[in-house]
Structures are given as C-alpha cells and as structure tokens.
Amino acid sequence: MLKPHVMHPVVRSVAGLCLFVAACAGVPPPPAGAQDQAFDIRSSSLPFKIDEPSATQVGRLIWRGGISMTASPRGFGGWSDLHVSPDGRALTSISDEGAWFDAAIDYDAQGNLIGLSAARIGQLRGLDGKPIVSKAEADVEGMARLPDGSWLVSFERRHRLWRYATLTTTPTPVEGPAEIDRQPANGGIESLTALADGRVIAISEEYTERPGTVMGWIGTPTAGGGYLWRPFDYATIPDFRPTAITVLPDGSLAALERAFDMVRGVRCRVMRIDAAQFRPGATIRGEELARLASPYAVDNLEGIAATRGARGETLLWLISDDNFNRVQRNILLLFELAK
Numbered sequence: 001m002l003k004p005h006v007m008h009p010v011v012r013s014v015a016g017l018c019l020f021v022a023a024c025a026g027v028p029p030p031p032a033g034a035q036d037q038a039f040d041i042r043s044s045s046l047p048f049k050i051d052e053p054s055a056t057q058v059g060r061l062i063w064r065g066g067i068s069m070t071a072s073p074r075g076f077g078g079w080s081d082l083h084v085s086p087d088g089r090a091l092t093s094i095s096d097e098g099a100w101f102d103a104a105i106d107y108d109a110q111g112n113l114i115g116l117s118a119a120r121i122g123q124l125r126g127l128d129g130k131p132i133v134s135k136a137e138a139d140v141e142g143m144a145r146l147p148d149g150s151w152l153v154s155f156e157r158r159h160r161l162w163r164y165a166t167l168t169t170t171p172t173p174v175e176g177p178a179e180i181d182r183q184p185a186n187g188g189i190e191s192l193t194a195l196a197d198g199r200v201i202a203i204s205e206e207y208t209e210r211p212g213t214v215m216g217w218i219g220t221p222t223a224g225g226g227y228l229w230r231p232f233d234y235a236t237i238p239d240f241r242p243t244a245i246t247v248l249p250d251g252s253l254a255a256l257e258r259a260f261d262m263v264r265g266v267r268c269r270v271m272r273i274d275a276a277q278f279r280p281g282a283t284i285r286g287e288e289l290a291r292l293a294s295p296y297a298v299d300n301l302e303g304i305a306a307t308r309g310a311r312g313e314t315l316l317w318l319i320s321d322d323n324f325n326r327v328q329r330n331i332l333l334l335f336e337l338a339k
Contacts, residue, residue: 036122036168039076041103043067043115046331051295059290061270061335064315065113066297069330073121075099077330081143081192081244081303082319088307091116091332092167093319094153098124098131098138100167111310113334122168124153129170141302142192142244144200152200156188161202163225176202177217177229183207190302191216191245191255200227201253201278203234203242212236218278230280240269244304248337249314251275255286256304256318267293268301270316270335289337299329309336 046066049055056063070076078095084105085091092102103119123131124140132138135157142154151164152174159180162171180189187206194200200219208214216234219227234242239259246254257269271286278284292298299320307315314337322328 036120037073038118038120039071039073041076041116041119042070044070045114046297046333049296057338058292058296059270059288060338061290061316062338064111064334064336065108066331066333067113067115069116069332071119071121075123076101076121077322077324079303079319079321079330080141080190082305082317083143083145084305084307084317086307088309088315091305091317092143093303094124094140094143094167096139096141096321097135097324098133098140100124113332116332124164124167125170127162127171127173141188141190141205142202144192144194146194146200147196147198152192152194154189154192154202156183156190156205157185159183159188161189172225175226177219177231179207179209179215179231187241191242193245193247193253195247195275196251201245202229203245203255205241205243209233213283214241216284218280232278232280233283235283235285240267243302246304246306247275248272248306249308253278254289254304254306254316256301258301260300265294266298266300267291268298268318270304270318290335297331297333299331301331301333313337 046068048063078097079093080096082093091105094100101121103116106115106117108114126132139155139157141156144152153162161174161176163174164171183204184206189202190205191203198221203216204214210233213233213235216232217229219229222228240257242255243258244256248254252275253273255271259267269291270289272289273286301318302321303319305317309315316335318333320331322330
C-alpha cells in the first residue's frame with residue numbers, strides 16, 4: 001500500500017491515487033544484484049513535528065532522532081523489517097524486493113540518531129542458491145533473529161518461511177502454519193519475532209477467522225529445526241493492521257500497526273503487549289503507546305526493533321518502505337520509551 005506523507009489533504013488524495021495506480025502497474029525496480037557490496041548512505045535529518053519545532057514527545061515516545069535515507073544502488077528501498085544489534089551499533093534490514101542491507105549506526109554526543117555508515121547491500125538467495133529476482137518470489141515482509149544467530153524470514157504473495165544461516169547463504173525451507181496459504185496474496189505474515197526461549201511469534205497482516213482480529217501463531221521449536229504452530233487472535237481496530245513486532249528489553253513485546261486512506265494518509269500505532277498474553281487460542285490486546293500521523297515524522301512504517309540505551313532506557317526503532325516511489329521516503333526513526 002502506498003502512503004504519501006505530509007501534504008494538503010486534497011493534494012495528498014490525488015497523489016495517493018496516482019501512487020496507487022503506479023504501484024498496480026507492477027514495474028518493480030531491479031534487485032540489488034550483487035551478493036555483498038559496500039555503498040554509501042546519504043542521511044538527512046528529519047524534523048519530529050514540522051509545525052512545532054520544539055516538540056519532543058508523542059504519547060509515551062520521546063524523540064531521539066530521525067533520518068531520511070538515500071543511496072545509489074537501485075535496489076535500495078522498500079524496507080519491510082529491521083533488526084538492531086543489542087549494543088545499538090549495527091542495523092540490518094530487508095526489503096520487499098528481496099534485498100538486505102546492514103550498516104553501522106551513528107549517534108551524536110547525546111546518543112541521538114544522526115546517520116548510518118559502513119553500509120553493505122546484497123540480494124537474498126533462493127533455494128537454488130541464486131539471487132531471487134522475481135517480485136512474486138522476493139516479497140520479504142518479516143524477519144526474526146533466532147537465538148542461534150540465524151534468520152527466519154517470511155515472504156508473502158507466495159507465502160512461506162525460510163531460514164538463513166546468514167543473509168548471504170542459501171536458505172532452508174521451514175514449514176509454516178496450516179493456514180499460511182489461506183492468507184491474501186498481499187496480506188501475509190508481516191510481523192515476525194523470536195522470544196528468548198526460541199519460540200517464534202508470527203502475525204498475519206490480513207488473514208482472519210474472527211471479526212475484529214487477524215490471526216497469529218506461536219511457533220514452538222521441534223526436533224529438526226521446525227516449529228509446532230498454534231494459533232491466536234490479534235485484536236485490531238478499524239483501518240489499522242499489524243506490520244511488525246519486536247521483543248522489548250523487559251521481555252514484553254511492541255507491535256507496529258499501520259492504517260492508510262487517501263484523505264488522511266498514513267497513520268501508525270505503536271503498541272505494547274505483555275508476553276503472558278501470547279497463549280494458544282488467546283485474543284491479544286495491546287496498550288497503545290503512541291500514534292504517529294502528519295504533522296509528525298511518518299511515512300509507510302513497516303519495521304520495528306528495540307534495544308536498551310546507554311542509560312538503561314528502552315529505545316524503539318522504526319523503518320519505512322518507500323515502495324520505490326519518489327513521493328515516499330526511506331526513513332529511520334529512533335524513540336525512547338518514557339517510563
């Protein structure tokens with residue numbers, strides 16, 4: 001879905017319609033191609049709230065910096081999920097065109113985000129060991145760093161889960177939930193994370209069997225590297241659907257939800273969920289920490305990660321998917337969770 005950022009409502013409606021038509025034309029950019037190449041990311045600072053320069057907080061989220069990212073590789077964009085190392089020094093992201101990139105994170109003297117450096121980009125491989133080039137095959141939406149350091153990656157359109165020892169290696173297929181193929185083509189597993197005990201939480205963006213919810217699954221590791229999947233329901237409100245989930249330093253979880261329409265543009269909610277809620281057959285209901293919409297810094301946010309800062313504070317990272325469209329941006333936002 002395409003989400004034009006801050007515009008007059010009428011202009012935004014027209015732009016949104018144009019973007020939607022362009023997206024439906026189905027002309028994806030070429031993939032990153034090279035398996036592992038260095039490149040430079042150009043970062044420009046984002047204002048937190050364009051009509052109130054002194055603003056520093058929305059809901060329980062305190063602004064710690066944001067950047068708009070551009071780069072020369074034509075495969076740079078479409079970022080669907082991210083992982084930040086526990087020490088906050090490195091970022092890894094994947095795109096819905098099958099690309100990945102990693103980079104060092106740069107901070108100012110106050111520990112606020114100012115840029116990325118030492119970046120590398122590549123293309124995920126398929127089961128044949130070759131780079132994935134087809135959009136139908138390369139539509140990555142979620143990633144989870146497993147306790148052994150490997151990556152579990154979710155794809156939509158052709159719904160599936162693959163495990164990568166590293167993002168440059170040939171993957172191993174992982175059997176998904178029984179309902180995985182019932183999901184809408186463009187509404188599959190976008191939210192994916194791993195708990196410390198090795199269980200995996202996966203949530204569909206759109207598949208539902210009960211009104212007012214979407215389906216999620218708890219995956220318990222089994223012998224041979226697979227999972228026993230047991231479903232739960234994730235409660236939603238009108239328009240908003242989950243796009244990412246992560247584990248907070250205290251063991252609870254944070255989910256990112258997104259809504260879009262032609263009049264209001266993109267809106268996002270950041271939710272906190274007690275880990276004890278995640279039980280087979282349960283209906284999960286989160287606590288809203290903040291809601292992001294114009295005139296705050298926002299775009300088509302799809303990825304979330306969490307780390308602990310130098311002072312022991314909880315930090316939340318959000319990344320956007322620009323849909324490879326000039327009207328949208330690749331942005332990276334950093335927030336501190338207020339106590």
